[in-house]
Every structure is written in structure tokens, then in C-alpha cells.
Amino acid sequence: MMSSVPSGDKKSKLLVYSVEECPVCGQKTKRAFAVGDYVTKDGAKCTKCGNQTRVALVYAEGTKPSG
Numbered sequence: 662m663m664s665s666v667p668s669g670d671k672k673s674k675l676l677v678y679s680v681e682e683c684p685v686c687g688q689k690t691k692r693a694f695a696v697g698d699y700v701t702k703d704g705a706k707c708t709k710c711g712n713q714t715r716v717a718l719v720y721a722e723g724t725k726p727s728g
């Protein structure tokens with residue numbers, strides 16, 4: 662028997678990350694996305710050299726239940 666219902670029963674969970682990059686030393690810090698984040702937004706102070714970082718990348722990763 663064929664079912665026409667698409668297999669969208671289990672939603673794959675997406676985790677969104679922001680990557681802050683320091684324009685001075687290139688240090689990259691990956692952290693959990695916060696509402697209001699966008700590319701080029703000011704980030705936290707660089708943990709290496711203390712300069713202002715910028716959000717260089719916002720992306721989502723799918724979680725895999727196993728392996």
C-alpha cells in the first residue's frame with residue numbers, strides 16, 4: 662500500500678550558530694545564535710587581542726540522532 666503522506670513526521674532539529682571573527686588577529690569564535698544576530702554585527706571582544714569582533718557567519722547545523 663502506498664502512502665501519499667510525505668515523511669515529515671519527525672522534524673530534524675536545527676541548531677543555529679554565529680561565528681564572530683576578529684578583524685585584527687583572525688580569531689574565530691563559534692557560539693550559539695542569539696536573536697538579533699546578523700552578519701557584520703558587532704560581537705564580543707576578542708579573547709586573544711581584545712579588539713572588537715564582528716559576526717562573520719551565521720549558519721545552521723542539523724543534529725544527528727546517532728553516528
Ligand SMILES: [Zn+2]
Nearest residue numbers: 683686707710
Ligand atoms: Zn583578535
